[in-house]
Structures are given as C-alpha cells and as structure tokens.
Amino acid sequence: MIGPHLRELRQKRNLTLKQLAELTGLSTGLLSQVERSIHDPSLETLRRLAKTLEVPLFSLFAEDDVQQVAVVRRERRMKVGSPHGGIGYTRLSPGSGRLELLEGRLEPGAASSEEPWSHPSEECVLAQAGELLVEVGDSRIRLEPGDSCYFDSRVPHRFINPGTDTATFLVSVTPPSY
Known part of the structure; x- marks a missing residue:
C-alpha cells in the first residue's frame, strides 16, 4: 500500500528517487525497494519521508475513501x-480527517524515538497501562493509567517506558503530522 502511493507523492513533487x-538521507536503493513494495519501511524511515514530502505520516498508507x-x-x-522493536502504533482513526487517533x-x-523530535501539531496522550x-x-511528566497530558508538538518530545511492564497509551494528534 505504501509503495505505489509513495511513488505518486514523489512524482507529483517532480522528485527523482x-x-x-x-532530501531524506535515505539510500536510493531503499527508496526503490519501498516504492516497489519489496521492503517495509521502519517508523524512522516513514517519519523522514512524511516530513520531506510534507504529509502526515499515516497518509503514506493511502486511503482515498473519505x-x-x-x-x-x-x-x-x-x-x-x-x-529495533520497542514501539508500535496502530491508527484507530480512518486517516482522512483533521484528527488522528x-x-x-x-x-x-523503550522510547518512541532515540531523540525528542517535533512536528507542527498538538497532542493529547492518555496512559492506559504501565508507566x-x-x-x-x-x-x-510521569503518567500512570488514567492520566493524560496535552502539549504542543512543535516542542521536541518523546515517550519513554521507565517501567517493567508494557505501556499502552492513546495519542490524539491534530492536525495529523509526520
């Protein structure tokens, strides 16, 4: 699903591989494999692509049915x-609106990224299990199940699990971003 849509986005911007x-710091070979659906990109690769192409990360998983x-x-x-494992996200919203859940x-x-990073959005996170x-x-800010936190995503941020159990949480992002 990502490959053909990535190729389309790249071509619309008149960019070669x-x-x-x-622009992304990724190899031409890797991008070619992603476009041909031979390789599944990592979260970091998707973030770089979304930021460079100026589209929300999950929009790379094309869904035109609004x-x-x-x-x-x-x-x-x-x-x-x-x-590297440690972090996984599942999109609960359809991906076609101004809010992403x-x-x-x-x-x-584990941490959501090696270093804190920023993007042009606002977020609200709700801890469900673990720390x-x-x-x-x-x-x-330490959150326990039921606690929530709102912040401006333009400020570099990340999530860390300091505990011994898997942490699960919900994140609402508006507008969807990279």
Whole structure:
C-alpha cells in the first residue's frame, strides 16, 4: 500500500528517487525497494519521508475513501513499528480527517524515538497501562493509567517506558503530522 502511493507523492513533487534520497538521507536503493513494495519501511524511515514530502505520516498508507462517517475495523487498522522493536502504533482513526487517533505500545525501557523530535501539531496522550514518561522540552511528566497530558508538538518530545511492564497509551494528534 505504501509503495505505489509513495511513488505518486514523489512524482507529483517532480522528485527523482535520487533527489528524494538526498532530501531524506535515505539510500536510493531503499527508496526503490519501498516504492516497489519489496521492503517495509521502519517508523524512522516513514517519519523522514512524511516530513520531506510534507504529509502526515499515516497518509503514506493511502486511503482515498473519505466518508462522512467512517468505521475502522480492528482487523483493518494500519500498524507501524520500529525495526529495533520497542514501539508500535496502530491508527484507530480512518486517516482522512483533521484528527488522528493512535494506540501506542511501548516495551519496558523503550522510547518512541532515540531523540525528542517535533512536528507542527498538538497532542493529547492518555496512559492506559504501565508507566509512561512524557518528555516535552525540559519537562518530564510521569503518567500512570488514567492520566493524560496535552502539549504542543512543535516542542521536541518523546515517550519513554521507565517501567517493567508494557505501556499502552492513546495519542490524539491534530492536525495529523509526520
């Protein structure tokens, strides 16, 4: 699903594979494999592509069917994870609106990214199970199940699981971003 849509986005911007590779810092070979659906991109690769192409990350999973009311069945949810393990996201919203709802799973000791990062959105995170440490700028907020936290995503941020159990959480992002 990602490959053909990525090719379409790249071509609409009149970019060659080599130009996109230079802009993202990814190899031409990797991008070619992703476009031909030979390789599934990692979360970091998707973030780089979305940021460079200026599209929400989950929009790379093309869904052109915009409806007034949308149902996302459990078995048809979009999922993305890190190749190193530790973090995984499942999109609960349809991906065609101005709000994105994600379910996150973070393994003990894992972080959502190596370094805090930013994007032009607002987020609200709700801890469901385990412990979740939310780093936003210089702030470190510890959330337990039922606790929530809102922040401006333009401030570098990330999620960390300092506990010994898997942390699960919901994240609402508006507008959807990379």
